[in-house]
Amino acid sequence: MVNEFGRKHRIAVLGGGPGGYEAALAGAQLGAEVTLVERRGVGGSAVLTDVVPSKTLIATAEVATQVRGAYDLGIRIASAQGARVAVEGQVTVDLGVVNERLLRLAAAQSADMTAELEHAGVTIIRGEGRLDGPERLVVGDTEIDADTIVIATGARPRELASARPDGERILTWTQLYGLAELPEHLIVVGSGVTGAEFASAYRALGAEVTLVSSRERVLPGEDVDAALVLEDVFARTGLRVLSKSRADRVERVGDGVRVTLADGRTVEGSHCLMAVGSIPNTQGIGLEEAGVLLADSGHIRVNRVAGTSVPSIYAAGDCSDFLPLASVASMQGRTAVFHAMGDVVSPTELRNVTSNIFTFPEIATVGWQQPQVEDGTVRGVIFKLPLEPNARAKMLGIEHGFVKLFATTTTRQVLGGVVVAPKASELILPISIAVEHRLTADELSRAFSVYPSLSGAITDAARAMHIVR
Numbered sequence: 001m002v003n004e005f006g007r008k009h010r011i012a013v014l015g016g017g018p019g020g021y022e023a024a025l026a027g028a029q030l031g032a033e034v035t036l037v038e039r040r041g042v043g044g045s046a047v048l049t050d051v052v053p054s055k056t057l058i059a060t061a062e063v064a065t066q067v068r069g070a071y072d073l074g075i076r077i078a079s080a081q082g083a084r085v086a087v088e089g090q091v092t093v094d095l096g097v098v099n100e101r102l103l104r105l106a107a108a109q110s111a112d113m114t115a116e117l118e119h120a121g122v123t124i125i126r127g128e129g130r131l132d133g134p135e136r137l138v139v140g141d142t143e144i145d146a147d148t149i150v151i152a153t154g155a156r157p158r159e160l161a162s163a164r165p166d167g168e169r170i171l172t173w174t175q176l177y178g179l180a181e182l183p184e185h186l187i188v189v190g191s192g193v194t195g196a197e198f199a200s201a202y203r204a205l206g207a208e209v210t211l212v213s214s215r216e217r218v219l220p221g222e223d224v225d226a227a228l229v230l231e232d233v234f235a236r237t238g239l240r241v242l243s244k245s246r247a248d249r250v251e252r253v254g255d256g257v258r259v260t261l262a263d264g265r266t267v268e269g270s271h272c273l274m275a276v277g278s279i280p281n282t283q284g285i286g287l288e289e290a291g292v293l294l295a296d297s298g299h300i301r302v303n304r305v306a307g308t309s310v311p312s313i314y315a316a317g318d319c320s321d322f323l324p325l326a327s328v329a330s331m332q333g334r335t336a337v338f339h340a341m342g343d344v345v346s347p348t349e350l351r352n353v354t355s356n357i358f359t360f361p362e363i364a365t366v367g368w369q370q371p372q373v374e375d376g377t378v379r380g381v382i383f384k385l386p387l388e389p390n391a392r393a394k395m396l397g398i399e400h401g402f403v404k405l406f407a408t409t410t411t412r413q414v415l416g417g418v419v420v421a422p423k424a425s426e427l428i429l430p431i432s433i434a435v436e437h438r439l440t441a442d443e444l445s446r447a448f449s450v451y452p453s454l455s456g457a458i459t460d461a462a463r464a465m466h467i468v469r
């Protein structure tokens with residue numbers, strides 16, 4: 001398809017994670033000539049080190065938890081000789097096999113995505129790229145001139161000088177998958193989403209785990225009730241949380257690690273995972289020289305259609321100052337290209353982003369949350385329904401969790417929600433649809449949910465918010 005100037009629109013994409021991948025596919029779909037530059041592998045950190053490997057590990061940990069809990073449901077496992085070998089609590093995990101599998105899955109996912117791009121006609125150039133002004137990328141000696149450039153270079157783990165990862169005992173999450181054996185005692189520094197997810201998974205796999213949190217509660221910034229449920233589960237499963245404990249220094253001692261806290265206490269373990277945030281890959285790639293404005297944090301400043309301060313340059317994903325989620329990166333990548341090529345585009349509404357924390361139980365959220373209802377940012381009411389009375393929850397042996405809905409005071413239009421449950425990531429969608437399409441609680445409750453089902457708790461909660469007129 002040619003543009004109004006009689007030739008194909010040329011799009012150059014830097015980075016092949018979800019942001020760059022979706023931008024490239026959208027460009028090809030709209031008939032542009034698309035070139036994508038990637039230095040490591042299509043799928044980016046999301047597929048190779050972050051989302052896919054971590055969620056595969058967590059899926060495995062979930063199975064380990066279920067097998068462990070199977071005893072309570074009356075299940076006994078027999079050995080080849082017929083003896084009942086499984087007794088309560090006995091599950092061992094071969095981490096070498098687990099890690100080999102998850103890396104294989106990640107590589108396969110990357111290969112599938114590469115094939116998809118090639119099939120769509122996208123030219124892939126492997127190498128380290130940079131901007132050369134507002135309309136050109138360079139990779140070695142290759143110059144790629146473009147009408148539109150999408151920067152999607154992602155982010156990398158933040159490293160602290162006082163806790164340098166060595167890839168053996170002090171690790172970032174990208175180095176965890178090299179472990180052949182389950183750590184005897186994993187110390188996780190950082191109780192945000194990444195720290196909480198890995199701590200929960202490794203505990204479920206059978207490692208002793210200590211989570212060092214500088215804050216009073218794990219998951220600062222998330223729903224307080226959800227964080228409390230998680231802390232309760234952590235305590236019951238023997239995962240030790242050191243709250244209000246800032247890690248000052250992490251060092252190797254013999255075959256293990258020592259974490260020194262700001263108040264002088266020390267914690268010793270076999271391994272330490274540093275989960276203290278990410279920094280954007282925006283340095284040394286010609287952004288400032290091309291006139292692209294960066295935030296103080298180094299993130300590229302973007303508007304709701306992923307546009308930067310330079311009209312020909314867009315930015316998608318973790319390198320931008322939007323939410324660091326793969327789903328958001330993909331949405332930004334698509335939006336950028338649709339906007340650049342004059343197609344219909346809906347500006348990304350950050351408030352409507354659905355996100356999930358893959359702990360046990362999972363915590364999924366969407367829309368306005370309790371603090372904004374309580375501080376009056378939005379005028380709304382809150383309703384929380386525990387999962388305990390839900391018939392399906394009982395059958396599945398689920399003891400923890402709830403559905404919480406926020407709706408406007410006057411018309412009960414659904415403003416947001418929280419689901420804390422196994423597979424909350426799958427259960428939250430009806431609430432996301434209600435938020436996106438401004439449904440009322442009554443409208444949400446009129447949809448049939450299956451009986452018995454966990455999603456029935458969502459329609460039950462919505463029903464409870466009905467106003468008698």
Ligand SMILES: Cc1cc2nc3c(=O)[nH]c(=O)nc-3n(C[C@H](O)[C@H](O)[C@H](O)COP(=O)(O)OP(=O)(O)OC[C@H]3O[C@@H](n4cnc5c(N)ncnc54)[C@H](O)[C@@H]3O)c2cc1C
Nearest residue numbers: 015017018019039044045046050129154317318324325326
């Ligand atoms: C442990 C962990 C778990 C996560 N789990 C989830 C989850 O469950 N769900 C979710 O939505 N999000 C999750 N995230 C967040 C998610 O990984 C990121 O939001 C997502 O990867 C961002 O995609 P992106 O396209 O911006 O960048 P990336 O996926 O980081 O890809 C960027 C790519 O750009 C390449 N690149 C960088 N610079 C250059 C250059 N100069 N030249 C060539 N190539 C370059 C890199 O090699 C990389 O491949 C998780 C993050 C972490 C750390």
